[in-house]
Amino acid sequence: MTSSITRLSPLRARSPRHGRIARTGICLAVAAALATPVFAQEAPDTPDAAASADVAPSADAPQRTSELGAVSVRGEYIPEPMANTAAVSSFVTREDFERTGDSDAAAALVRVSGLSVVGEKYVYVRGLGERYSSALFNGSPLPSPEPLQRVVPLDLFPAEALAGVTVQKTYSVKYPGEFGGGVIDLQGLTVPDAPFLKLSVGMGGNSVTTRSPGLTYYGSNRDWTGYDTGRRDLPDGIIHSGQPITSANYSREWLAAYGSALNNPNLFLLQEKRRIDPDTKIGVSAGSAFDIAEDLRLGVIGVVSFDNEWRTRTGKQQDGVFTSNGADVYNDYDFATTRMNARVNGLFGLGLESENHSVSWNTLYVHDTIKEAKSRAGYNFNVGVDIREDGTLWLERQLVNNQLAGKSSFGEFGDLKLGWRLAYSKARRTTPYETSVRYAKVDGTWIHGSGNNALRFGAVDDEVASGGIDLDWRLPTERELTLSAGLAYSDNDRAAVQRTFRFDALGGGLPVYNQYQRVDYLFSDYNFQNGTLTLNEITANNNGESAYDGTLTNKAAYVQLEGELAPQWRATVGLRYEDATQAVHPLDIFSGARVGGIFAAPPLENDYVLPAATVTWNLADNQQVRFGASKTIARPQFRELAPQQYSDPDNDRLFFGNPYLVDSELLNLDARYEWFFDAGEYFTAGVFYKTIDNPVEAVIGDFGGNQLFQGFLNAPEATLYGVELEFKKYFDPSLRWLGDGRLYLATNYTWSSSEVNAEEGDTVIPPGFNGVPQDARSFVADGSRMQGQSDHIANVQFGIEHAAADLQATLIANYVSERISVRGRAGQPDYMEDPGATLDFVLRKGLDLGGWGGFKPALSFSARNILNKSHQEYQERDGARIDLYTYRPGISWDVSLSLAF
Numbered sequence: 001m002t003s004s005i006t007r008l009s010p011l012r013a014r015s016p017r018h019g020r021i022a023r024t025g026i027c028l029a030v031a032a033a034l035a036t037p038v039f040a041q042e043a044p045d046t047p048d049a050a051a052s053a054d055v056a057p058s059a060d061a062p063q064r065t066s067e068l069g070a071v072s073v074r075g076e077y078i079p080e081p082m083a084n085t086a087a088v089s090s091f092v093t094r095e096d097f098e099r100t101g102d103s104d105a106a107a108a109l110v111r112v113s114g115l116s117v118v119g120e121k122y123v124y125v126r127g128l129g130e131r132y133s134s135a136l137f138n139g140s141p142l143p144s145p146e147p148l149q150r151v152v153p154l155d156l157f158p159a160e161a162l163a164g165v166t167v168q169k170t171y172s173v174k175y176p177g178e179f180g181g182g183v184i185d186l187q188g189l190t191v192p193d194a195p196f197l198k199l200s201v202g203m204g205g206n207s208v209t210t211r212s213p214g215l216t217y218y219g220s221n222r223d224w225t226g227y228d229t230g231r232r233d234l235p236d237g238i239i240h241s242g243q244p245i246t247s248a249n250y251s252r253e254w255l256a257a258y259g260s261a262l263n264n265p266n267l268f269l270l271q272e273k274r275r276i277d278p279d280t281k282i283g284v285s286a287g288s289a290f291d292i293a294e295d296l297r298l299g300v301i302g303v304v305s306f307d308n309e310w311r312t313r314t315g316k317q318q319d320g321v322f323t324s325n326g327a328d329v330y331n332d333y334d335f336a337t338t339r340m341n342a343r344v345n346g347l348f349g350l351g352l353e354s355e356n357h358s359v360s361w362n363t364l365y366v367h368d369t370i371k372e373a374k375s376r377a378g379y380n381f382n383v384g385v386d387i388r389e390d391g392t393l394w395l396e397r398q399l400v401n402n403q404l405a406g407k408s409s410f411g412e413f414g415d416l417k418l419g420w421r422l423a424y425s426k427a428r429r430t431t432p433y434e435t436s437v438r439y440a441k442v443d444g445t446w447i448h449g450s451g452n453n454a455l456r457f458g459a460v461d462d463e464v465a466s467g468g469i470d471l472d473w474r475l476p477t478e479r480e481l482t483l484s485a486g487l488a489y490s491d492n493d494r495a496a497v498q499r500t501f502r503f504d505a506l507g508g509g510l511p512v513y514n515q516y517q518r519v520d521y522l523f524s525d526y527n528f529q530n531g532t533l534t535l536n537e538i539t540a541n542n543n544g545e546s547a548y549d550g551t552l553t554n555k556a557a558y559v560q561l562e563g564e565l566a567p568q569w570r571a572t573v574g575l576r577y578e579d580a581t582q583a584v585h586p587l588d589i590f591s592g593a594r595v596g597g598i599f600a601a602p603p604l605e606n607d608y609v610l611p612a613a614t615v616t617w618n619l620a621d622n623q624q625v626r627f628g629a630s631k632t633i634a635r636p637q638f639r640e641l642a643p644q645q646y647s648d649p650d651n652d653r654l655f656f657g658n659p660y661l662v663d664s665e666l667l668n669l670d671a672r673y674e675w676f677f678d679a680g681e682y683f684t685a686g687v688f689y690k691t692i693d694n695p696v697e698a699v700i701g702d703f704g705g706n707q708l709f710q711g712f713l714n715a716p717e718a719t720l721y722g723v724e725l726e727f728k729k730y731f732d733p734s735l736r737w738l739g740d741g742r743l744y745l746a747t748n749y750t751w752s753s754s755e756v757n758a759e760e761g762d763t764v765i766p767p768g769f770n771g772v773p774q775d776a777r778s779f780v781a782d783g784s785r786m787q788g789q790s791d792h793i794a795n796v797q798f799g800i801e802h803a804a805a806d807l808q809a810t811l812i813a814n815y816v817s818e819r820i821s822v823r824g825r826a827g828q829p830d831y832m833e834d835p836g837a838t839l840d841f842v843l844r845k846g847l848d849l850g851g852w853g854g855f856k857p858a859l860s861f862s863a864r865n866i867l868n869k870s871h872q873e874y875q876e877r878d879g880a881r882i883d884l885y886t887y888r889p890g891i892s893w894d895v896s897l898s899l900a901f
Contacts (some may be wrong), residue, residue: 087172087572087614088626088672088686090726092165105165105186106154112167112748112795125169125181132180132634132666137364138188140403140423141176141490143462154184157366163187169688170670171612171630173558173574174470174486179632180666180692188362189301189349192287200305202860202896204279207868209312209890214276214338215373217392218266224308226342226369232394232432234457234499235261242590245501245537252506252534259528259535262455262501265520268435270373270390276338279894281307287349295354303347312338315871315887317376317652319708322828327880333389335376335887343368357408364401369394386441390519393434401425415474422467431458437519447515448522450505454538456647458498466490481563484574487556494550494638497589498646499539506534539589540645547587550638554580568618578633579607584641584659601641601659601771608633622677626686628670636661636696640712651873651885656709658767664714665693672724681729689721697756697787699766699779699823700831710822711767715756715780720789722752730801741802744810750793754786778826785820790835792817806846806858814838821873829875831884839866856900864892 090112097108125133135142135154166185168175175183205211220229238258243249245258283305290298314336320329346365351358372393380387405421438452468488475481503523505514514522514532527533539546560574583603585594594600612630619625639646642657672686694714702708726748733743758764758780763773792815799810816835824830840863847857873885 087168088170088628088670090167090169092167094163096164097159097162105157105159105162105184108159108165109154109167109184125167125184132664134176134178134183136175136183136185137401137423137425138362138403138405138421139185139468140401140421140425140466141464141492142401143399143425143427143464143492143494154186157186157364163189170614170626170628171610171632171668172572172614173560173576173610173612174484176488176490176554176556177576177578177608177610177633178635179630179668180634180664180690188347188364189287189303190299190351190360192289192299192301195288197286197901198284198898200281200283200896200898202281202894204281204309204892204894206279206311206892207890208314208888209276209310209338210278211275212312214273214310214312215336215375216271216273216338216340216371217269217373218271219371219394223371224340224342226308226344226367226396228394228396228432231264232267234432238262238499244539244590245535247534247536252531255535256528256531259503259533260525262535263503263523263525263528264433265523267392267433268390268437268453268523269518269520270375270392273338276310276312277308279307279309281305281894281896297353299349299351299353301347301349301351303345305343305345307341307343309341310338311341311889312336313887313889315885316883317378317885318882319884320882322875322877322880322882326878327875327882329882330381331378333376333378335374337372337374340371341369342371356410356414357406359404359406361404362402364399366397366399368397371395383440388439388441388446389436390439391434391436394432395434396430396432397427398429399425399427413474415476417472419470419472420468423464424466425464427460427462429458429460431456433457445516448510448517448519449515450509451502451536453503455501455503456498457500458496458646460494460496462492462494464490464492475563479564481561484558484560484562486558488554488558489556490552490554492550492552492554495547496549496639496642496644497547497587498644499537499546499589502536502538503533504536506531546644547589548584548638548642548644549587550582550584550642552580552582552635552638554578565615570616570618571613573613574611576610576612577607578610580635581605582635582641584638584657586643604635604663606633606663623673623675626670626672626674628668628672630668632666632668634664634666634692634696636663636712640696645709654707654709656711656767658712658765660765660771661696661712662694662714664695667691678729682726683728684724684726686724687722688724690719692718692720695756695786697780697823698821699825700828701766701768701779701825708825709767713764713766713779715758715764716762716776717757718754718786719757720752720754720786722750725749738800739802740804741800741807744797744799744801746795746797748795752789752791752793754789756780756782756784756786758782780823784823784830787820787823790817790819806848808842808844810842812840812842814840824875829877832874832876834872834874836869836872837867838864838869840864841866858898858900860896860898862894865889866891 092105092108092112137157164187166187167182168185169182171179171183220231222229235258238245238261245255247255250258283303285301285303287299287301289300292298314334317331317333317335318329319331320327322328344365344367347362349360349362351360353359370393372395373391374393375388375390377388378386401423402425403421403423406419408418410416410418434456436454438449439446440449440452441447466489468486470484470486472482472484475483511532514527523533528535556576556578558574558576560572562572563570565571581603584601586600587593588595608631610631610633612628614626614628617625617627639655640657641659641661643659644657646655647653648655667690669689670686671688672684674682674684676682694716695718696712697715698710698712700708700710728746729744731743731745758776759782760777762776764776764779765771765773766779794813794815796813797810799808801808815837818832818834820830821833822831843861845859847859849857868888868891870886870888872883875882875884
């Protein structure tokens, strides 16, 4: 057989005009091409080349023609998968995880162009808040354990359990219609090609935490594991009380008994830990595959890891108002907080595959706990004296995701492909025994006041049951065309509850002696039994403010056609239909009955037809241009709709939902140039434009009361546009010290601009106004930036790779310009956040022990936030500034040793 092969097609090779070529013949031709050393990747088995030589197929191969001319394949190698996707996408691979040393998905996604991470867990795509991004795990939707977000926090997903992450920035109808900035699809580890076993152990620290003084409190001897012994649980008698536990419903003796049962003084008492422990982590992963029949292979994989980390923050918290003379600070606190974060991760996967069929099962388990002790002290304007507030927190987050999925191909050439998936996920967030105690400073001494304490118990349960089926049929046409269709269903249920108690002094005031008692002596059984203290439940039960359930049922169907329009032109065109009902029902916390009134807004019942189209022009052998257009939606999150008060443990800010929010609707336009100049090397440049009707914005206000809350409203309209640039290249500088190694440079930059439009006569429905429309310009300044949008996002990775020495060293820089974190109340500046520039360093070095022991050890080291960048949230106007929440996180480091067998 002879062949004349020039270059392998970068995108899709083209069908000949003179007739259709047998797929058997083209596969042989491509196989011959791949046999040459020039190429590094298998080409797709599609009828996409023009004939130029004779190829004789084997005698027993299925044939549609008896002869095939020589094949001339145009183009150059373009790396998968970025080039061959039908949409604008970015990818994080296992190699990327190893190079950057990121511990979880949120940390890794910081490196992707156009992405920034808020609170170390929520991803903003193209400057849009986390509500405009959706997260999937192997294509299935996920629940969230967070009370404020329906979006799952991505710090829950450990890098050890992930095969990669796909970020798609232009919409395709195979994905859910909730798509604003992008969709993040996390891929779990799959059936391994070869058996493996890897053990790892490590330790780390932080420059402002490790071996330095910090705060803590005693819960139990096993708090370090992240699992409570049950001593923080609400007693059964209180859970099933059926009515508020107050003097109006119970006798003094009963209240004393309830108070003694509920009270645990150790959980209130802050202690100073003289030296905070170093961070520790340990992990094991293993997998294997077995041939159980001639054409049947069984694979199994498991990952288990445990991390324990301590972090101390010291900084400033202020609030106040701006006047014509500058800023008047009302409350001015210095704070200190120490957090222990314990996390257990587990992944189990089971796969069965043959040549044309595969079935897989995976279970992901994440248990993440924060134990926090905090104290802040300073002047309080409302009280008129210096005060101190101490608090403790135990916050558990748990996610269990189960998925069963399968893929099959049918037909002689696999022209018909069927994929299906079933998933059930449950997330839970509990905050048992969250305490706060206030002291006033009198004559230089901190003393207790009557009732200046609180004890909260909260829980959020979020469940998602989902399923989907996808069918792809490569049509029997001269040009390559694939028709796809699918169905999807998801049912999301959320239940949230919070109960709050207080220990009050009988008779209206504490005796002088008790005012000076240490808190564990004050909150003792003796003081409940002798009548000094009584239990008082202050759970808000009006309009269901302390409990709600939420539901979101979504039924969807789509159809899509993808293929070649003409030589050098491809297109993907589709329609998605979604019919969804979303509702939040306030509940009476004691009876469980749904309550009406102004907070019981009607459900959001909407159906949408969402079109999407992407056209790709292969303008040169290794260059292409994409054009995309689509319509998508963004639904308000349960917590944004729920009329329940919630305190954010990060910044002590109070939140309250708005049941009158509506869906946001988006128009998305994209254009992108891509140049793939060598294997794994590329330059891309793109522009994007979006309009958003009824975007949800976070705002600060008193909303009819005398206390500030953060709430939510639909602004009238917003626009967002920007430019994205991305570059990646390897260099071989022939340096003596580098030997056979090479240098690596990857960088990306995104510039974006946004504008919220509030014209004369536009109205909004803010929280706290009982559903009555208000003038939009009183809450949203016309022409202002969107909340969460940064003008500039830049990432640079520069490193060394040396395969022979098994060495990787990478310097990683990230910059995000300031953004609006929350809109300020009427007449006041917005709350601003300045992420700024960070610098990290990651090193991985394999150790050569001459094959001793049959294992391969590797040493890893990383340093984070080398520039010691501080966290800053503030208000500023005319040179005056209020530091809302500022602190220095310090420089973190870790070192680990892994053994691979």
